[in-house]
Amino acid sequence: MQRTPIAEALNAQQAQARITVCGWVRTRRDSKGFSFLEINDGSCLMNIQVIIDETVPTYGIIKDVSTGASVQVTGELVESPGKGQKWEVRCTELTLFGTADPETFPLQKKRHSDEFLRTIAHLRPRTNKYGAAFRIRSEAAFAVHSFFRDRGFFHVHTPILTGSDCEGAGEMFRVTTLPVQGISKPENGNWFEDDFFGRESNLTVSGQLEAEMLTMGMGRVYTFGPTFRAENSNTPRHAAEFWMIEPEMAFADIQDDMDLGEDMTKYVVRHVMEHCAPDLNLFASFVDKELMGRLETLVREPFARITYTEAVDILLASGKDWEFPVSWGCDLQTEHERYLAEEHFGKPVIVRDYPKQIKAFYMRLNDDDKTVAAMDVLVPRIGELIGGSQREERLDVLEARIREIGQNVDDYWWYLDARRFGTVPHAGFGMGFERLLMLLTGITNIRDVIPFPRTPRNIDF
Ligand code: 4AD
Ligand code: MG
Numbered sequence: 001m002q003r004t005p006i007a008e009a010l011n012a013q014q015a016q017a018r019i020t021v022c023g024w025v026r027t028r029r030d031s032k033g034f035s036f037l038e039i040n041d042g043s044c045l046m047n048i049q050v051i052i053d054e055t056v057p058t059y060g061i062i063k064d065v066s067t068g069a070s071v072q073v074t075g076e077l078v079e080s081p082g083k084g085q086k087w088e089v090r091c092t093e094l095t096l097f098g099t100a101d102p103e104t105f106p107l108q109k110k111r112h113s114d115e116f117l118r119t120i121a122h123l124r125p126r127t128n129k130y131g132a133a134f135r136i137r138s139e140a141a142f143a144v145h146s147f148f149r150d151r152g153f154f155h156v157h158t159p160i161l162t163g164s165d166c167e168g169a170g171e172m173f174r175v176t177t178l179p180v181q182g183i184s185k186p187e188n189g190n191w192f193e194d195d196f197f198g199r200e201s202n203l204t205v206s207g208q209l210e211a212e213m214l215t216m217g218m219g220r221v222y223t224f225g226p227t228f229r230a231e232n233s234n235t236p237r238h239a240a241e242f243w244m245i246e247p248e249m250a251f252a253d254i255q256d257d258m259d260l261g262e263d264m265t266k267y268v269v270r271h272v273m274e275h276c277a278p279d280l281n282l283f284a285s286f287v288d289k290e291l292m293g294r295l296e297t298l299v300r301e302p303f304a305r306i307t308y309t310e311a312v313d314i315l316l317a318s319g320k321d322w323e324f325p326v327s328w329g330c331d332l333q334t335e336h337e338r339y340l341a342e343e344h345f346g347k348p349v350i351v352r353d354y355p356k357q358i359k360a361f362y363m364r365l366n367d368d369d370k371t372v373a374a375m376d377v378l379v380p381r382i383g384e385l386i387g388g389s390q391r392e393e394r395l396d397v398l399e400a401r402i403r404e405i406g407q408n409v410d411d412y413w414w415y416l417d418a419r420r421f422g423t424v425p426h427a428g429f430g431m432g433f434e435r436l437l438m439l440l441t442g443i444t445n446i447r448d449v450i451p452f453p454r455t456p457r458n459i460d461f
Contacts, residue, residue: 001072007044009077012087016077021048021089024126025069025100027109028062035062039071042131045278049080052091061096067109068100068126114448121452121461129286132279133449136272137437143271144224144245144433147264153220153247158207160226163199164412166209167360168405171229172202173240203228206430207246209362209415212391215248215426216418222247224433232456236445237334237382239434241454248428254364254373254390257427258350261377261386262303264431265348270299272440280440288442294380295440297347304349308371311336311351314344331358332376337383348379361401362415363389375429382438388429395419 003022023041034053040046050073052059065071072095080088102108106120107127117124124130145155161175177196186193192200207223214221227244247264249256273280273295284291306314315326315336324333332351341349352375353366363372377386392398398419402409409416437449447453452461 003072005043006039006041006046006048009048009089010044010046010085010087012077015079015087018074019077019089020072020074021050022072022097023048023070025065025067025071027067028065030062035065037065037071037073039073040126040131042125042135044135045128045132045282046085049082049085049088050075050091051088052094056091056094058094058096061094064099065094065096066100066102066105068105068107070097070100071095072097114445118447118453125451128282130448130451132276132282133437133441133443134451135279136276136440137449139276140268140272140437140440141224141433143268143275144264146271147267148222148247151220153222154214154218156211156214156218156221156223158204158210158214158223158225158246160204161197161201162204163197163201164209164415165202166204166206166362168407169205171231172205173228173230175201175203205229206244208248208428208430211246211248211428212426213414213418215250215428216422216424219251220247220249234456235334236447237435237438239446239450239453239455242446242450243433245431245433246428248426250424250426252390252427253425254352254375254427257388257390257429258305258352258375258377261375261388261429261431262348262350265377265379265385265436266299268436269295269440273299283441283443291442298379298439301347303377304345304347306349306351308332308351308354311340314340318344329355329357334383337376337378338381341378341383342380346380348377348385351376351378356401359389361405361407362391362398364392365397365401373427377429377431379435379439381442381444382435384432385435385439386429386431388427390425390427393419393423393425395423 003020006021006023009019009021023039026038026040026047029036034051037050038047039050073089073091074093075089075091077087078090080086107123125134165172185191192198205227207225211221211223223246226241228241231238247260312326312328318339323335353371354374355370356365356372359372359374363374365372373390375388376384379385395416399409402412434446434449443449447455
């Protein structure tokens with residue numbers, strides 16, 4: 001089918017004698033002998049206006065061309081006398097593909113709540129807000145790839161089915177082909193003997209361990225893929241399935257890691273500001289009035305950088321009444337992270353050198369023997385955007401850490417091989433892509449930046 005995307009039609013340099021556009025009707029207004037249609041095809045936020053009068057052979061169907069109906073319009077692209085648009089289409093041929101009964105089509109021309117729209121996630125891409133959110137999602141993903149490609153990182157694909165728990169937090173979804181009922185413990189005690197892989201397997205929580213192996217041969221790599229966490233926490237910032245960007249660099253330390261995290265965040269934000277202005281503007285006007293100011297500060301100013309110990313001092317000195325009390329050794333909660341970024345610094349802040357007890361086994365032990373070379377990037381409104389570290393490259397130290405957390409060293413034989421043979425200092429991080437999109441749009445619930453979100457007790461669509 002030949003058609004011109006509406007984004008292209010609205011950008012035309014001159015009038016056109018014949019053009020075909022397709023889309024979904026947002027509104028129809030009738031006058032005597034003619035009607036105006038506003039049509040949107042998702043290629044951009046703007047609708048194109050169509051004027052159709054009774055000389056069009058199929059004008060008789062216009063009463064069925066209601067909000068949500070899908071149409072094809074052929075006609076002349078002419079300068080619009082109306083305000084707010086440069087071009088409009090004088091229709092000569094109208095085809096109605098599908099009607100949308102006004103009695104039952106849920107997206108009538110009025111504002112709907114986010115909660116309601118989540119219950120019709122299959123239809124919400126047809127609204128301005130979600131169309132804009134998912135176009136920004138697309139452009140931001142492109143920016144991520146171009147950032148890394150420009151800097152000589154290779155895009156690698158790490159497995160989604162794994163036999164290891166990278167974060168050691170036990171928040172994994174088990175993958176199995178065993179029947180639901182009737183499994184009894186086999187003689188040898190291995191529950192998974194008859195399972196597909198013959199051992200316990202899960203959906204990955206992070207591609208890091210495998211990305212480390214690739215970086216140890218290819219220098220600089222990144223993964224950008226789906227990750228899964230069975231955290232039973234119903235928060236606006238956690239999803240059971242989310243996309244993570246994980247770069248890994250050989251011959252790099254925690255300093256390089258922080259620089260990369262800051263550069264990448266700024267690059268993607270700047271790219272989206274340059275390429276998605278109309279969509280961003282929707283969020284700045286209707287979702288979060290302070291959005292643009294915050295994004296401009298983010299790209300302009302250096303991120304603050306402090307140690308965990310300094311962060312604890314700031315939190316203790318704040319005089320705030322925390323829900324989760326603060327003392328050295330405690331994990332930082334969202335309320336603490338947001339206070340630091342939002343109120344204390346008023347911009348993103350990178351916190352480094354966390355106590356080893358609250359961080360994963362693979363993080364490099366600092367000389368004080370108490371802290372590890374971890375770094376989290378915390379941003380206003382969201383809290384943790386990035387979590388990363390310099391990795392423990394010393395075989396003996398890493399083995400001791402694995403034992404310390406009660407794990408079996410043999411299970412990590414291949415991970416340890418990277419330290420046995422030609423080990424190097426290396427570092428990397430994980431950025432939650434949806435958290436980045438929340439930052440970019442001002443959307444406060446992660447369920448609204450994912451087309452089909454997966455959260456506890458929610459797997460419709
Ligand atoms: O801090 P996390 O758990 O770090 C890792 O998984 C490392 N293995 C990454 C690495 O170094 N390669 O997760 C990284 C980021 C968090 O900062 C957060 O932005 C996001 O992933 N994240 C989630 N996003 C949405 N829903 C969840 N349940 C998330 N859990 C983590
Ligand atoms: Mg983390």
